[in-house]
Amino acid sequence: MFRCLTVLLLVFIPMVFAVALDESGQGKIFPYTINQVTLDNGLKIVSIPFESPGIVAYYTVVRTGSRNEVEPGKSGFAHFFEHMMFRGTEKFPEQKFNDILKSIGADNNAYTSDDQTIYHTVASAEALETIMQLESDRFMNLKYSEDAFKTEAGAILGEYNKNSSNPFQSIEEKIRDAAYTEHTYKHTTMGFLKDIENMPNQYQYSLEFFKRWYRPENCVVVVVGDFNQDKLIELAKKYYGAWEAGSYKLAVPAEPQQQAEIKIDLPWKSKTLPILALAYHVPACSDKDIDFAALNLLSLVTFGETSDLYRKLVVNDQLVEFVEGDMSENRDPGLFYVFTRVKDPKNINVVRDAIYGAFGNAATTKVSEEKLASIKSHVKYQFAMSLDNPDRVADEIAHYISITGDPESINRLYAMYDKVTPDDIMNVAKKYFAPTNRTVLLLTQEEKEVKQ
Amino acid sequence: MKTITLLLALTIVLMVPTSELFAKDETGLRFTTISLPSSPLIAFRIIVRAGSINDPKGKEGLNSLTADLIANGGTKDLTYSQVVDKLYPWAASIDVQTDQEITTFIGSIHRDHLDGFYKLFSELLLGPRFDPADFQRVKDLHLNYLQNTLRATNDEELGKQTLNAMIFVNHPYGTTEDGTVQGISAITLDDVKNYYKTTYTQANFWIGLAGGYPDNLQETMKKDFSSLPAGEFKEVPLPPVSPVKGMEVTVVEKPTRAYAVSMGFPISINRKDKDFYPLFLANSYFGEHRTFTGVLMNHLRGERGLNYGDYSYAEKFVGGLGQPPFPRVNTPLRQQFFSIWLRPLQPENTHFAIRNALFELKNLVDKGLSTEDFEITRKFVLNYSKLWAATISRRLGYKMDSEFYGTDYFIDRLDKELRTLTVDDVNAVIRKYLNASNVKIAVVVDEGKGKDFLDAMIANTASPIKYASAVTQNILDEDKLIEVFPLNINKEQSRVVSAKDLFEK
Numbered sequence: 001m002f003r004c005l006t007v008l009l010l011v012f013i014p015m016v017f018a019v020a021l022d023e024s025g026q027g028k029i030f031p032y033t034i035n036q037v038t039l040d041n042g043l044k045i046v047s048i049p050f051e052s053p054g055i056v057a058y059y060t061v062v063r064t065g066s067r068n069e070v071e072p073g074k075s076g077f078a079h080f081f082e083h084m085m086f087r088g089t090e091k092f093p094e095q096k097f098n099d100i101l102k103s104i105g106a107d108n109n110a111y112t113s114d115d116q117t118i119y120h121t122v123a124s125a126e127a128l129e130t131i132m133q134l135e136s137d138r139f140m141n142l143k144y145s146e147d148a149f150k151t152e153a154g155a156i157l158g159e160y161n162k163n164s165s166n167p168f169q170s171i172e173e174k175i176r177d178a179a180y181t182e183h184t185y186k187h188t189t190m191g192f193l194k195d196i197e198n199m200p201n202q203y204q205y206s207l208e209f210f211k212r213w214y215r216p217e218n219c220v221v222v223v224v225g226d227f228n229q230d231k232l233i234e235l236a237k238k239y240y241g242a243w244e245a246g247s248y249k250l251a252v253p254a255e256p257q258q259q260a261e262i263k264i265d266l267p268w269k270s271k272t273l274p275i276l277a278l279a280y281h282v283p284a285c286s287d288k289d290i291d292f293a294a295l296n297l298l299s300l301v302t303f304g305e306t307s308d309l310y311r312k313l314v315v316n317d318q319l320v321e322f323v324e325g326d327m328s329e330n331r332d333p334g335l336f337y338v339f340t341r342v343k344d345p346k347n348i349n350v351v352r353d354a355i356y357g358a359f360g361n362a363a364t365t366k367v368s369e370e371k372l373a374s375i376k377s378h379v380k381y382q383f384a385m386s387l388d389n390p391d392r393v394a395d396e397i398a399h400y401i402s403i404t405g406d407p408e409s410i411n412r413l414y415a416m417y418d419k420v421t422p423d424d425i426m427n428v429a430k431k432y433f434a435p436t437n438r439t440v441l442l443l444t445q446e447e448k449e450v451k452q
Numbered sequence: 453m454k455t456i457t458l459l460l461a462l463t464i465v466l467m468v469p470t471s472e473l474f475a476k477d478e479t480g481l482r483f484t485t486i487s488l489p490s491s492p493l494i495a496f497r498i499i500v501r502a503g504s505i506n507d508p509k510g511k512e513g514l515n516s517l518t519a520d521l522i523a524n525g526g527t528k529d530l531t532y533s534q535v536v537d538k539l540y541p542w543a544a545s546i547d548v549q550t551d552q553e554i555t556t557f558i559g560s561i562h563r564d565h566l567d568g569f570y571k572l573f574s575e576l577l578l579g580p581r582f583d584p585a586d587f588q589r590v591k592d593l594h595l596n597y598l599q600n601t602l603r604a605t606n607d608e609e610l611g612k613q614t615l616n617a618m619i620f621v622n623h624p625y626g627t628t629e630d631g632t633v634q635g636i637s638a639i640t641l642d643d644v645k646n647y648y649k650t651t652y653t654q655a656n657f658w659i660g661l662a663g664g665y666p667d668n669l670q671e672t673m674k675k676d677f678s679s680l681p682a683g684e685f686k687e688v689p690l691p692p693v694s695p696v697k698g699m700e701v702t703v704v705e706k707p708t709r710a711y712a713v714s715m716g717f718p719i720s721i722n723r724k725d726k727d728f729y730p731l732f733l734a735n736s737y738f739g740e741h742r743t744f745t746g747v748l749m750n751h752l753r754g755e756r757g758l759n760y761g762d763y764s765y766a767e768k769f770v771g772g773l774g775q776p777p778f779p780r781v782n783t784p785l786r787q788q789f790f791s792i793w794l795r796p797l798q799p800e801n802t803h804f805a806i807r808n809a810l811f812e813l814k815n816l817v818d819k820g821l822s823t824e825d826f827e828i829t830r831k832f833v834l835n836y837s838k839l840w841a842a843t844i845s846r847r848l849g850y851k852m853d854s855e856f857y858g859t860d861y862f863i864d865r866l867d868k869e870l871r872t873l874t875v876d877d878v879n880a881v882i883r884k885y886l887n888a889s890n891v892k893i894a895v896v897v898d899e900g901k902g903k904d905f906l907d908a909m910i911a912n913t914a915s916p917i918k919y920a921s922a923v924t925q926n927i928l929d930e931d932k933l934i935e936v937f938p939l940n941i942n943k944e945q946s947r948v949v950s951a952k953d954l955f956e957k
Contacts, residue, residue, distance in 0.1 A: 105835020
């Protein structure tokens with residue numbers, strides 16, 4: 001009577017992390033087999049068997065994000081285009097597309113970031129062919145009217161609006177805009193507000209955007225869960241075989257080296273505690289460059305919950321609500337952020353100086369082997385414990401495919417973490433945190449609010 | 453006037469269900485377990501059967517602050533920092549989720565580290581340090597959350613909490629889970645210690661355990677947790693929820709560029725009741741959270757581009773900005789409510805969008821689902837619900853919630869009930885529990901704009917939508933009806949407030 005998931009105890013059993021936790025660092029962090037097949041048109045199919053009886057996660061990675069928005073006035077377009085991908089084709093108009101997904105009970109959505117646009121579905125393994133039929137059709141034959149395009153622009157503005165009271169949206173916008181002069185990381189994935197508001201007028205450009213980026217050589221299909229490999233590849237050839245490869249070459253402008261410290265004051269209308277945000281230019285995500293791995297660990301050594309700075313500012317002196325360091329994992333050189341929220345405006349300078357002091361300390365004092373081992377263990381267990389269902393596995397793999405194009409980079413990157421020494425951490429602390437490489441933003445409540 | 457209101461309330465007494473929680477073993481402790489020996493992970497969900505409804509008057513926030521201080525404090529032997537140092541290399545954390553009825557301590561650990569983790573987890577719960585410096589740190593966080601986050605930087609949550617306070621006016625559910633500004637300000641460390649002593653008893657503890665835990669863990673826990681005082685479980689009695697009379701509107705003013713809307717009304721059923729399941733299906737058809745399948749999403753966002761998303765709920769739903777799409781577990785309520793959530797709208801289209809949502813709700817009540825809508829939605833819920841308990845921790849949470857309500861495992865019961873439903877059952881339940889006339893509405897608007905906004909709603913001023921693009925004639929024809937769709941605003945019960953005055957006491 002019903003086409004329904006047949007497995008009653010739908011709890012997924014993650015693999016034992018014996019390999020992931022190999023302290024010699026010789027093993028692979030990722031405990032599952034990664035199959036890779038490339039079709040004649042360049043489309044790569046990455047598949048990972050996972051013990052999730054009756055369930056499959058189906059991801060399509062488009063290696064295009066806001067990084068690709070090189071033309072003036074087009075910021076936010078990759079994200080906008082992600083929305084248009086739900087507007088249907090001749091064969092499966094929007095309503096029919098939604099009805100089919102509804103009938104199979106799929107969890108289906110998408111997201112866009114700096115370097116990628118990711119379409120994701122989790123559903124019954126029995127529905128694999130249906131999903132592939134729907135996905136291949138919209139990637140090859142998307143069709144929407146100019147009116148539908150303009151209507152969707154309203155939803156984009158709505159998405160911007162839903163975060164607009166959150167100061168961190170504005171902080172990210174201001175920092176990127178100031179820290180970058182040439183590279184497209186200058187704008188957030190949402191885009192500049194003026195470009196978002198102009199989106200309804202960009203229908204023609206949207207057609208060009210689809211032609212450029214929604215091509216097999218720029219996409220990777222990731223399937224995780226309960227499937228038959230031979231059948232999967234047979235279906236992939238059937239449904240994606242006719243997809244024509246593209247030829248567009250992207251030239252993202254390189255970011256010149258920052259020459260002087262940049263300071264930004266951001267007054268905020270709503271009631272708020274002061275927020276201090278710092279950003280430093282750092283290298284791109286890499287599974288070969290030790291600096292990237294060392295910077296990632298530095299963010300935990302210097303700003304993590306077990307760091308001296310955290311203990312001082314959050315736990316002992318209680319000058320801030322939180323402090324955190326965040327190393328971007330980007331395809332091109334990104335930013336190393338530090339964020340903190342200061343409890344009393346009179347302590348802003350003390351807090352800022354303590355953060356600068358922590359960077360200085362990292363550049364002159366080696367972290368102990370014991371502490372570094374604890375942090376490496378934390379990073380590995382955190383990753384391994386997160387891989388507890390097919391959706392999470394697909395999402396992690398999709399992220400690294402976006403950045404390097406190769407799912408195996410996940411293993412190489414975690415192997416790099418194992419190799420990082422206290423000297424490496426000291427070296428990157430010396431190399432990347434000079435004041436001339438820094439953007440400092442201070443968000444404070446507007447004066448009139450303070451007087452109230 | 454007050455007397456009349458009370459009489460009205462008494463004539464519409466909602467059934468006040470009692471949770472069927474505490475059948476205990478000989479130790480006085482209750483366990484819920486799911487053994488999966490092949491799993492390398494062990495999930496703990498340790499519930500203390502007390503929530504914000506247990507907060508003493510004038511100390512609203514005490515339950516939440518106590519729980520947070522336990523999860524983010526030290527043990528008798530270890531300071532908070534020393535606990536963090538021990539947990540860190542295992543990437544383990546001890547989280548706490550405070551809600552109106554219950555408080556849940558949540559932990560997950562790889563079996564390699566189970567012994568060390570359990571020792572810390574149990575010592576935190578059985579012998580919390582209650583260090584004055586930790587108390588101050590956690591108290592500051594709680595106060596700042598209400599003053600600087602909820603009131604200022606998260607309009608969607610502000611709208612939801614305002615609606616909660618409206619629906620549960622003069623009711624223990626009516627404050628936020630984290631209390632009030634004055635309540636938190638008044639709490640001392642001695643209050644926390646006393647609350648712990650009287651509330652963290654065997655009678656209130658309910659231990660959930662799932663995954664690849666060893667056979668002897670349950671026995672160990674029984675022994676260890678028996679050191680707590682026996683205590684006595686006393687369920688907080690709930691008064692009837694006030695009936696809604698017309699449309700009662702609270703307009704909240706704060707600086708904002710877009711307007712958040714939440715609306716709803718109490719319903720007298722929950723997961724225990726047979727009628728809940730057809731209502732659950734109807735709600736999925738009308739506004740399934742974070743999907744493109746619901747009526748609201750299709751009409752407001754899909755056809756009109758009004759905002760980012762539009763959903764509805766047949767029970768309390770915790771989630772939103774940055775949250776996963778599936779329902780959070782361990783947020784059960786004995787008294788439930790139906791609600792609609794419209795994500796922030798352009799100011800000029802907000803009045804229209806409220807009308808649009810209520811217009812669709814009226815259509816749902818008047819016309820119900822077609823047989824085709826019913827069949828496709830049933831198929832959807834049957835399949836989609838199987839994705840909600842994908843991890844051992846979530847499955848454990850669902851199991852404990854089901855026991856709270858005194859019903860079978862929720863996802864199994866949903867399956868069983870849906871298979872025997874008919875479209876007529878669903879439409880009858882819609883007519884019985886839903887309506888588009890008596891609704892409480894919370895709207896978050898920009899500073900200084902509240903009075904005009906409320907006046908326009910009261911006066912039923914026409915509110916034509918402003919489009920950026922052409923839409924079909926069918927939609928334009930429907931818009932003509934929606935822009936003047938009458939809203940029966942109860943002027944006496946409607947008001948404009950400043951966000952900075954909310955959740956004060």
